[in-house]
Amino acid sequence: xxxxxxxxxxxxxxxxxxxxxxxxxxAVVDExxxxxxxxxxxxxxxxxxxxVELGRSPSVEEIQDMVEEQIMAHGAYEVAKRYITYRYxxxxxxxxxxxxxxxxxxxxxxxxxxxQENSNxxxxxxxxxxxxxxxxxxxxxxxxxxxxxxIVQAHEDGIIHFHDTDYxxxxxxxxxxxxxxxxxxxxxxxxxxxxxxxxxxxTACNIATQIVAQVASNQYGGQSISLAHLAPFVQVSREKxxxxxxxxxxxxxxxxxxxxxxxxxxxxxxxEIRRGVQTIQYQVVTLLTTNGQAPFVxxxxxxxxxxxxxEKRDLAIIIEETLLQRYEGVKNEQGIWVTPAFPKLxxxxxxxxxxxxxxxxxxxxxxxxxxxxxxVPDYISEKKMLELKxxxxxxxxxxxxxxxxxxxxxxxxxxANAGNYEPGKHKYYGRFNQGVVTxxxxxxxxxxxxxxxKFWKIFDERLELCHRALRCRHERLKGTLSDAAPILWQxxxxxxxxxxxxxxxxxxxxxxTISLGYAGLYxxxxxxxxxxxxxxxxxxFALDIMQMMNDKCKQWKTAENIDYSLYGTPLxxxxxxFAKCLQKRFGIIEGITDKGYITNSYHVHVxxxxxxxxxxxxxxxxxxxxxxxxxxxxxxxxxxxxLEAVLQVMRFIYDNIIYAELNTKSDYCQVCGWDGEIxxxxxxxxxxxxxxxxxxxxxxxxNVARRTCGYIxxxxxxxxxxQEIKDRVLHL
Numbered sequence: 126x127x128x129x130x131x132x133x134x135x136x137x138x139x140x141x142x143x144x145x146x147x148x149x150x151x152a153v154v155d156e157x158x159x160x161x162x163x164x165x166x167x168x169x170x171x172x173x174x175x176x177v178e179l180g181r182s183p184s185v186e187e188i189q190d191m192v193e194e195q196i197m198a199h200g201a202y203e204v205a206k207r208y209i210t211y212r213y214x215x216x217x218x219x220x221x222x223x224x225x226x227x228x229x230x231x232x233x234x235x236x237x238x239x240x241q242e243n244s245n246x247x248x249x250x251x252x253x254x255x256x257x258x259x260x261x262x263x264x265x266x267x268x269x270x271x272x273x274x275x276i277v278q279a280h281e282d283g284i285i286h287f288h289d290t291d292y293x294x295x296x297x298x299x300x301x302x303x304x305x306x307x308x309x310x311x312x313x314x315x316x317x318x319x320x321x322x323x324x325x326x327x328t329a330c331n332i333a334t335q336i337v338a339q340v341a342s343n344q345y346g347g348q349s350i351s352l353a354h355l356a357p358f359v360q361v362s363r364e365k366x367x368x369x370x371x372x373x374x375x376x377x378x379x380x381x382x383x384x385x386x387x388x389x390x391x392x393x394x395x396x397e398i399r400r401g402v403q404t405i406q407y408q409v410v411t412l413l414t415t416n417g418q419a420p421f422v423x424x425x426x427x428x429x430x431x432x433x434x435x436e437k438r439d440l441a442i443i444i445e446e447t448l449l450q451r452y453e454g455v456k457n458e459q460g461i462w463v464t465p466a467f468p469k470l471x472x473x474x475x476x477x478x479x480x481x482x483x484x485x486x487x488x489x490x491x492x493x494x495x496x497x498x499x500x501v502p503d504y505i506s507e508k509k510m511l512e513l514k515x516x517x518x519x520x521x522x523x524x525x526x527x528x529x530x531x532x533x534x535x536x537x538x539x540x541a542n543a544g545n546y547e548p549g550k551h552k553y554y555g556r557f558n559q560g561v562v563t564x565x566x567x568x569x570x571x572x573x574x575x576x577x578x579k580f581w582k583i584f585d586e587r588l589e590l591c592h593r594a595l596r597c598r599h600e601r602l603k604g605t606l607s608d609a610a611p612i613l614w615q616x617x618x619x620x621x622x623x624x625x626x627x628x629x630x631x632x633x634x635x636x637x638t639i640s641l642g643y644a645g646l647y648x649x650x651x652x653x654x655x656x657x658x659x660x661x662x663x664x665x666f667a668l669d670i671m672q673m674m675n676d677k678c679k680q681w682k683t684a685e686n687i688d689y690s691l692y693g694t695p696l697x698x699x700x701x702x703f704a705k706c707l708q709k710r711f712g713i714i715e716g717i718t719d720k721g722y723i724t725n726s727y728h729v730h731v732x733x734x735x736x737x738x739x740x741x742x743x744x745x746x747x748x749x750x751x752x753x754x755x756x757x758x759x760x761x762x763x764x765x766x767x768l769e770a771v772l773q774v775m776r777f778i779y780d781n782i783i784y785a786e787l788n789t790k791s792d793y794c795q796v797c798g799w800d801g802e803i804x805x806x807x808x809x810x811x812x813x814x815x816x817x818x819x820x821x822x823x824x825x826x827x828n829v830a831r832r833t834c835g836y837i838x839x840x841x842x843x844x845x846x847x848q849e850i851k852d853r854v855l856h857l
Contacts, residue, residue, distance in 0.1 A: 126173075126809035127182040133335075136811075138176065143169040143192060150196075150207040158203045160196075168195040178713065179720040181701075181844045182811060187709060207527040259293025267293045271601075276594045283706025284587065286563040286699050287594055288642070297603035298637070300346030300521035301557035301619055304543060306354040307803040308336055308617040311544035315339055315612065326394075329358040335407035340618050341420035343610035345730035346558065347522015347836075349423040349471075352443050353430035354554075359398065359439035366393045378483060394698075395442070402446045403756035409468045410455055419467050423837070425519035427473040428485060444472075444488055448502070452495040457793070457828055464791035464830040466839040470495075470502035471519055474779040477801030493771040496787050497764040500830065500837055503756070503786035506779045513749055513783060518553040520784065523695050523835035525754040527556050528688050531635040540630050549727045555619050556636055560598035562591045563642030563694045565703050566649035566670065567723055571711045584670075588641075588677050595639050599687060603629050635688045638707065640680055642694030644703060645723040646670065647730045652717050659729055659743055669725065671750040678753075693726030695834035700725065701845025720852070721845035725834055726755060731849055737761070737856040738777055745782040756835045757785045759856040764789060770857065773789060786832065793828040796821040803829050812847045 126138040147165045160168075172191045176183045189212060196205040207384045268277045280287045289299070293751035309329055312321045313336065323329040333350060340348050367390045374381055375530060426444045431437035451470060454462040470751045472492045480483035492502050510517045520526045525763055529549035532540065539546040541555050564587055607614035607622040614622050631637055650658040650667045659669035671691070678689040696703070700722040724730050727747035729740055737759035744757040764771050764787070772789065778785045792803040797819035806815050808822075814829060815822045830839050831850055844849065 126176060126187065128176075128185045129182050135182065137222055138173070140169050140173050143172055143188070146211075147192065147196065147204070147208065150204050150211060150500045153202075153207055154203040159205060160199060160201045164199055164201075168192065168199065168237040171195055177810065179326070179708065179721075180719075181705075184402055184705070190709065253386070257291075263292060263294040264290045264300055272597055274591070276590070278595065279590055279594075279812050282710070283565055283703050284568050285565060285591055286642070286644075286694075286703070288561040288563065288699075289345050293601065296602060296609050297343070297345055298602060299344065299558040299560045299640075300348060300525050301340070301344065301613075302349050302519065302521055302527065302554045303336065303340055303618050304545065305333060305336065305350045305556035306554065307543050307545040307621075309333070309354060309358070311617065313612070313618075314616045323358060324361060325397065326355065326362040327397050327404070328400045329355050329361075330404045331408075334412070336612070336618065337409065337420045337422050338412050339612040341422070343613055344557075345527070347423060349422040349425055349519045349521055351425040351427065351430060351519065351554070352447065353399075353425075353427060353436075353440055356431055356436050356440040356443060358443065359394065360435065362397050363390060363394050364614070366390050366397070395446075398442055398446050399450075400554075401442065402450055405468065406447075406450050406465075410465045421469075421522055422467055423469040423471055423519060423522055423638035425471050425473075425507075427475070427507075427517060427519070428478065428488075429473070429475055429507065429517070441485055441488060445491060445800070448472075448488070448491045448495045451499055451501060454499060457795070461793055461795075461798075461828075463793050463828045464499045464837065464839070466830070466837045469523065469836055470503055472527075473505045473507050473517065474775060475507040479776060479779045489775065490768070490772070493768050493775060494765075497768060497771050497789065499790070500787070500789055500791060500832060502777055503784070504778045505784050506782060509745075509778055509781065509783045514752075516551055516553070520545060520754060520756075521558055524784070525558050525561075525638075525640065525692060525758040526690075526752065527553055527558075528635060528638055528690050528752060530556075531688075535634065537634055540636060542622060544617065544621065555617075556633075556638075557619055559602055559632065559637050559639040560595070560694060561640040561642045561694065562594040562598070563696075563699070564591050564674075565645060565706070565723075566643055567645040567652065567703075567707055567717060568710070570649040570652040571707065571714075571717070572777070573653075577653070579675075580653060584673065588674065591641055592681055595641065595689065599632060599639060602632055604629070605629075633686045638688045638690045638753060640690055640692035641674060642692045643674060644694050644700070644726060646695050646716050646727045646747075647724040652714070654694075654815070657730065657733060658727075659733065659735065667727070668746065668750070671747060675752075691751050692753035693748075693751045693755035695756075695836070696723075696725050697838075698843055699836050699847060700834075700849065701843045704845050712778055720848060722849040727751065728757070729762075734854060735856060737774055740781050740856055741774075741777060741785055748783055755784065757782060757789050758832060759785070760788045760853050761857040762789070762855055762857075783834065786835075788832040791830040794819060795826040795828070796823075803827055805847060812844055812851065814841065 128138050129135055144165055147168060151159050172188060172195060175191050193209060193755045196208060216509055216802050271294060276287060279285045309332065311320060315335055320332055328450060370386060370389050372735065409422055412419055428437055428440060431440045455465045457463045478489045480486065496502060507517050515529050528555060533551050537682055543555050569584050569587055570580060572583050605628050607626050607628060608624055613619045614628055615624060646667055651665050652662040654666055656663040658664055668736055674691050678691050681689045703722050703723050711718055713719050727744060729735055741757055748755040748757060759774060774787060790802045793800050794816040797816060799816050799818040803814050804817050805812050814824060814827065815824050821827060824841050830837050
């Protein structure tokens with residue numbers, strides 16, 4: 126069994142350390158108050174048993190808490206007092222410098238928590254280490270100087286999660302929709318260099334990747350771009366190629382037919398589109414931003430975003446090429462085609478592609494084929510999004526949705542000075558999210574002891590705590606000058622403000638959102654009602670919880686003119702943190718706190734037997750009540766030989782839910798060439814990944830791709846998330 130030390134490093138559990146610590150405390154009390162050696166060993170054995178029952182690696186603090194409880198249970202109060210005093214003294218010593226030890230373990234690559242914090246970051250490389258080191262300093266400054274202490278304590282206790290504290294010290298925002306159209310059509314500036322409107326599709330793709338990299342280095346969340354913003358440059362290249370072909374033909378002295386010229390032009394154009402799309406895919410995969418990972422970018426594919434029929438046909442060609450290349454994958458260092466994490470792809474199901482016989486159904490068939498092999502694209506229903514939001518637009522990164530544009534209708538106009546602003550037309554590109562604070566719903570339930578009146582009272586108090594924490598995020602961004610991130614605020618990605626101007630006006634009126642996150646709805650309802658929220662008798666209570674959070678967001682928004690919005694948090698490492706905090710505060714409660722994770726947002730529990738269509742239909746009602754962002758998924762086996770079933774699920778998504786995805790597996794063992802599913806097994810109390818063919822457990826010699834929480838992870842995960850992945854049942 127392993128334990129996690131305070132600096133994040135992982136060591137083997139050693140029962141003698143517990144025995145020695147108790148013995149030292151025992152030796153300094155009066156002889157008649159001391160415990161016997163048998164009692165000391167009994168306590169140590171009991172603590173070891175409790176650690177094993179956790180089903181994960183406990184922390185040093187958790188073990189020490191168990192020791193205290195056991196000493197008290199034996200009635201040795203003086204010994205307990207000495208033990209607690211010693212802990213407190215050591216704690217004061219550690220607090221004199223809160224960052225050195227963690228940073229040193231980061232540099233030496235033995236900080237297990239850092240290694241598993243982000244499934245798309247490699248903690249060994251220098252750029253990631255520098256980001257993590259800076260993050261530790263930022264967390265320390267944030268906790269000691271920048272945030273109110275009750276918010277810091279609530280965050281540390283897992284009552285709430287104040288996201289991205291490693292970036293809070295800087296004036297940085299979360300995620301956004303990049304106004305790529307404005308930057309390409311009207312020019313931009315990258316590292317003091319003027320970038321004018323590109324004269325070909327290939328150049329537009331190259332510039333787009335440079336913009337993506339620059340944006341990623343100036344924020345801490347995901348970004349989205351639309352292929353529709355690249356589509357106009359297909360015609361630019363077509364005309365350019367046609368002129369070249371005509372010049373070549375005139376040199377040869379022949380007179381081809383118009384049809385022959387068109388054929389040559391379109392062939393060359395297709396090749397340029399192929400190269401351009403390849404540039405986007407390979408640049409995004411191979412770029413490392415200043416935070417040590419590939420840009421977290423989502424690529425949006427929506428045919429009806431095109432401005433005319435010719436542009437729509439050209440956009441269809443780009444989408445087709447994007448899907449073909451993603452289906453192929455990228456080569457790992459052994460030259461084997463594997464599944465990349467980014468860019469994430471979102472395909473919109475719409476009237477002219479969703480049914481057989483519609484003009485673009487061939488794209489939907491290709492999307493299904495790609496999903497079955499590479500897990501993307503994910504799907505947005507044009508039908509449901511128009512019905513529930515009034516507009517169709519992509520999410521920011523993995524799932525965070527902007528609220529519908531209200532500043533345009535309010536007559537505010539072009540407050541961002543965008544070069545492509547159209548009066549009267551709703552605006553989404555160029556808008557952003559200020560940040561997230563998440564409430565731990567199971568903690569609310571457990572704190573109430575199951576008393577309904579007490580539950581609603583505590584819930585209200587916790588929501589106000591989240592509100593104050595969100596206001597801290599908002600206030601931290603206020604006063605930020607456009608000079609802090611010129612690519613964002615001055616050169617078109619989000620705005621074209623003058624140098625030296627604060628971004629404050631973009632924080633109000635709906636131009637940006639700020640997100641109240643939530644997690645563990647299933648566990649919360651299960652504890653309060655004794656039933657899953659899928660049970661018809663418990664579902665109304667779950668919906669009431671969602672409605673109360675929406676009502677609070679509306680109340681805050683009305684009072685402050687800030688667009689608070691409810692957001693189904695995509696917990697990655699926090700799912701493990703919340704679970705550990707719940708176990709520490711409330712112990713092991715079967716079905717509630719007995720796992721190393723809690724359920725993301727409103728999702729059906731990963732172990733619950735439910736079919737794909739019932740799951741999507743059930744979760745759709747919660748997705749509607751999560752307007753700031755949500756995604757649903759169905760877990761499926763290898764579907765490459767059953768594309769008809771994939772298409773049936775896609776059609777169901779179109780009719781029933783805004784945003785959904787299909788989860789499959791895409792693995793490769795570099796030792797034996799196994800391309801089936803890499804399994805998760807337990808080894809000495811720890812979950813590890815193992816090739817079922819050759820037994821390889823070296824993570825450096827395998828490629829594993831799994832849907833983490835709305836996006837694909839390709840490194841590896843903490844023990845809580847790994848357990849959650851292992852527990853998933855199939856829905857199809």
